[in-house]
Amino acid sequence: MIIHQFSSQQELNEAGAGIIAALVQTKPDAVLGLATGSTPIGIYEELVKAYKKGRVSFKSVSTYNLDEYVGLPVDHPESYHSYMNQHLFSHIDAAPERIRIPNGNAADLKEECASYNRELEGVKQVDLQILGLGHNGHIGFNEPADSLQNGTHLVELDHKTREANARFFPSIDDVPTHALTMGVGTILKAKMLLLVVRGADKAEILHRALTGPITTQCPASLLQTHPNLVVLLDAEAGRLFQ
Numbered sequence: 001m002i003i004h005q006f007s008s009q010q011e012l013n014e015a016g017a018g019i020i021a022a023l024v025q026t027k028p029d030a031v032l033g034l035a036t037g038s039t040p041i042g043i044y045e046e047l048v049k050a051y052k053k054g055r056v057s058f059k060s061v062s063t064y065n066l067d068e069y070v071g072l073p074v075d076h077p078e079s080y081h082s083y084m085n086q087h088l089f090s091h092i093d094a095a096p097e098r099i100r101i102p103n104g105n106a107a108d109l110k111e112e113c114a115s116y117n118r119e120l121e122g123v124k125q126v127d128l129q130i131l132g133l134g135h136n137g138h139i140g141f142n143e144p145a146d147s148l149q150n151g152t153h154l155v156e157l158d159h160k161t162r163e164a165n166a167r168f169f170p171s172i173d174d175v176p177t178h179a180l181t182m183g184v185g186t187i188l189k190a191k192m193l194l195l196v197v198r199g200a201d202k203a204e205i206l207h208r209a210l211t212g213p214i215t216t217q218c219p220a221s222l223l224q225t226h227p228n229l230v231v232l233l234d235a236e237a238g239r240l241f242q
Ligand code: F6R
Pocket: 034, 035, 036, 037, 038, 039, 040, 066, 067, 131, 132, 133, 134, 135, 138, 139, 140, 141
């Protein structure tokens, strides 16, 4: 595990974008695993800048998003489809046919998960998976539990997760109760994991995830088992490592 701590958000964003851009420059048809939430927004902004300056092209990459809410229309401003268009896809040259986000409105959610899994198995390995960290230690929407699932599946969101995400909705009652998420097995299969964590409110869970026992009650603790985990932190999130 390599941990990089940054004293400014800008430096962190540039470092994160630099790692992704360098991968795509050396492997134009790289497979990227993408995350949503507040954490990666600044990194996506830097990637868009790099694209606009002609430093990197995404025309041959394939992307797989970690998760999507169930039952939010695709064009709802808080759907992860909307998020990805707003923050990344509408600004770069990624080919729509190689962009994949789970369809939380599929008539048959089980089949949607199975088809996502088949596609990811066909890809063999995601080259780089971006991850944020939930306050309860979730990665993707793999919530703390007695056991965790391998592949993409339907989850009921924790109250804590819905509370955290209520900031984007008129009230907590408007936050979807379920989501589709890649499983921990799929996440851990990626060649490289880029975990990005910001803010004092994540310091404790981050410290527990990276130094505490490996347990399904803190899904991010399983990241300790990955041979190529890179962690990008701001000083607030890294407070307990000093
Ligand atoms: C998002 C995702 C979630 C978030 C996590 C942190 O696709 O899978 O695990 O990364 O909830 O969210 P933020 O970044 O909003 O604090």
